[in-house]
Amino acid sequence: MMRLYLKESPGGFAPRPPPERAALDRHFRAGAIALCVLLALAGCKKADMYQQQSYRTYDRNPGLPGDTTEQNPVEHTVAQEQPDTPVPQPAIATAQTLARGQQRYDIFCTPCHGTTGAGDGMIVLRGFPHPPDFTSERLLRATAQHFYDTITYGKGDMYSYAARVPPSDRWAIAAYIRALQLSRHAVIAALPQQDQALIASAEPTR
Numbered sequence: 112m113m114r115l116y117l118k119e120s121p122g123g124f125a126p127r128p129p130p131e132r133a134a135l136d137r138h139f140r141a142g143a144i145a146l147c148v149l150l151a152l153a154g155c156k157k158a159d160m161y162q163q164q165s166y167r168t169y170d171r172n173p174g175l176p177g178d179t180t181e182q183n184p185v186e187h188t189v190a191q192e193q194p195d196t197p198v199p200q201p202a203i204a205t206a207q208t209l210a211r212g213q214q215r216y217d218i219f220c221t222p223c224h225g226t227t228g229a230g231d232g233m234i235v236l237r238g239f240p241h242p243p244d245f246t247s248e249r250l251l252r253a254t255a256q257h258f259y260d261t262i263t264y265g266k267g268d269m270y271s272y273a274a275r276v277p278p279s280d281r282w283a284i285a286a287y288i289r290a291l292q293l294s295r296h297a298v299i300a301a302l303p304q305q306d307q308a309l310i311a312s313a314e315p316t317r
């Protein structure tokens with residue numbers, strides 16, 4: 112049976128080289144690959160940056176003060192595990208506190224809790240466990256201290272924000288969570304007379 116050796120070329124199919132040439136080509140290719148592998152392996156020789164001299168904590172080290180590797184931490188170093196100093200809850204939440212709380216909340220909490228606190232942040236929409244709505248009965252009754260503590264220690268699937276949100280900001284955020292709760296659970300009777308009258312006279316929105 113006759114065999115056709117065809118090879119694709121820009122102009123269409125061209126006859127392939129005869130089998131002896133093909134075998135030669137194969138040998139050449141195998142040689143080239145072996146050379147590349149050899150070169151690549153040569154590149155694996157550990158470079159100096161990789162095999163540099165290293166010191167363990169208690170090794171003698173003539174380059175450092177006291178000729179020892181272990182050195183005292185620099186002044187004002189704070190241990191990572193050191194609990195932060197709690198700040199007492201401010202007596203009132205000023206507009207400034209709320210603005211700060213909103214800004215911090217928007218940065219750190221909206222990804223999960225959402226801008227209204229309903230627990231529908233972007234990460235949750237993509238599958239993260241749904242946090243409770245801040246306007247749930249239980250959280251409406253929760254103390255500001257509970258919000259502060261949740262930020263400090265985390266809860267369940269929510270990790271601690273102690274390292275990112277300093278104590279005074281935790282109170283600011285707690286105040287802002289209250290504002291979020293009020294924004295969807297305002298009791299009209301609790302408003303000043305003037306505001307109640309304004310609401311009563313308002314046109315319903317369409």
Ligand code: HEC
Pocket residue numbers: 216219220221222223224234239240241242243257258261262266267268269270272276284
């Ligand atoms: C990565 C997602 C995520 C982020 C970011 C996040 N939380 Fe949460 N949070 C959760 C989840 C999930 C829960 C529910 C935890 C559980 O009960 O297992 C929760 C619960 C809470 C609760 C309710 C605790 C309770 O008693 O049920 C509060 C309050 C809260 N978070 C406040 C915050 C604040 C304030 C921030 C920003 C500083 C924040 N969270 C950032 C996911 C998050």
